Amino acid sequence: MSQKDTRKENYEYNKLQKRLRRNVGSAISDYNMIEENDVVMACISGGKDSFAMLDILLSLQKAAPVKFDVIAVNLDQKQPGFPEHILPDYFETLDIPYYVVDKDTYSVVKEKIEEGKTTCGLCSRLRRGTLYSFAEKIGATKIALGHHMDDIVETLFLNMFHGSRMKAMPPKLRSDDGRNVVIRPLTYCREKDLIRFAEHKNFPIIPCNLCGSQENLQRQTIKAMLQEWDKKTPGRIESIFKSLQNVSPSQLADKVLFDFIELPIDRDGERAEYNFAEAMVSSTNIDESMFIDVANV
Numbered sequence: 001m002s003q004k005d006t007r008k009e010n011y012e013y014n015k016l017q018k019r020l021r022r023n024v025g026s027a028i029s030d031y032n033m034i035e036e037n038d039v040v041m042a043c044i045s046g047g048k049d050s051f052a053m054l055d056i057l058l059s060l061q062k063a064a065p066v067k068f069d070v071i072a073v074n075l076d077q078k079q080p081g082f083p084e085h086i087l088p089d090y091f092e093t094l095d096i097p098y099y100v101v102d103k104d105t106y107s108v109v110k111e112k113i114e115e116g117k118t119t120c121g122l123c124s125r126l127r128r129g130t131l132y133s134f135a136e137k138i139g140a141t142k143i144a145l146g147h148h149m150d151d152i153v154e155t156l157f158l159n160m161f162h163g164s165r166m167k168a169m170p171p172k173l174r175s176d177d178g179r180n181v182v183i184r185p186l187t188y189c190r191e192k193d194l195i196r197f198a199e200h201k202n203f204p205i206i207p208c209n210l211c212g213s214q215e216n217l218q219r220q221t222i223k224a225m226l227q228e229w230d231k232k233t234p235g236r237i238e239s240i241f242k243s244l245q246n247v248s249p250s251q252l253a254d255k256v257l258f259d260f261i262e263l264p265i266d267r268d269g270e271r272a273e274y275n276f277a278e279a280m281v282s283s284t285n286i287d288e289s290m291f292i293d294v295a296n297v
Contacts, residue, residue: 046206
């Protein structure tokens with residue numbers, strides 16, 4: 001590679017790094033993800049997204065206006081052939097506090113789920129329960145997960161198409177029992193940027209052999225659909241995500257979210273001017289003398 005090409009590559013990487021850090025900082029600020037003296041449990045799976053999240057959190061920690069601690073935690077689910085040394089070795093190079101937690105969820109999933117069926121749902125529930133309880137054990141006040149904007153939009157369509165629910169992944173979530181708060185610092189980050197970032201940083205990525213190798217998963221189908229949309233219309237993923245931030249309950253159909261039953265007409269007082277001229281009647285067969293002059297009642 002020529003010196004010119006090297007300079008260009010470094011320039012592009014610096015832009016990418018600044019964009020990712022800016023996006024993470026904005027998400028943290030917008031949703032008050034991290035507060036003074038928080039202990040953030042960064043869940044590291046060995047994938048590109050969680051590696052990037054940890055890298056950026058550690059970088060922001062040095063310049064953040066609030067003091068917070070970061071503890072890296074990996075859940076070893078005992079998948080056959082999982083390279084157990086990679087993550088501890090990596091954490092040691094960063095000189096950060098970390099835990100590797102052993103929980104054989106692999107055997108449970110393989111026992112409960114029929115061969116060929118999607119394992120992601122059960123695997124996720126088992127992993128979540130283990131991480132929630134461990135967060136309490138170590139005094140973590142926030143649980144950081146590496147989901148990004150593409151994950152959130154994919155989940156929206158996954159729930160719409162296969163669950164008949166308009167539901168995605170919130171940037172910040174309190175668990176149902178109120179004992180834990182989950183944050184997603186990569187909420188404003190695109191997956192394509194994280195892929196480039198991981199390639200430059202040369203993270204020791206560990207593939208998921210439990211569910212990642214399954215073909216024709218519903219999520220993979222939706223991912224392909226969204227990638228095609230994004231290719232034809234750049235910016236569409238961002239637009240869909242922004243719609244999650246601009247919800248109009250009265251324009252949907254959820255009877256719990258909005259009271260469609262009690263919608264009385266209220267014509268008291270002066271009405272605001274509508275954005276068009278008053279219509280003129282050119283023809284009618286109605287006797288207008290039957291109308292009640294509301295103004296004079």
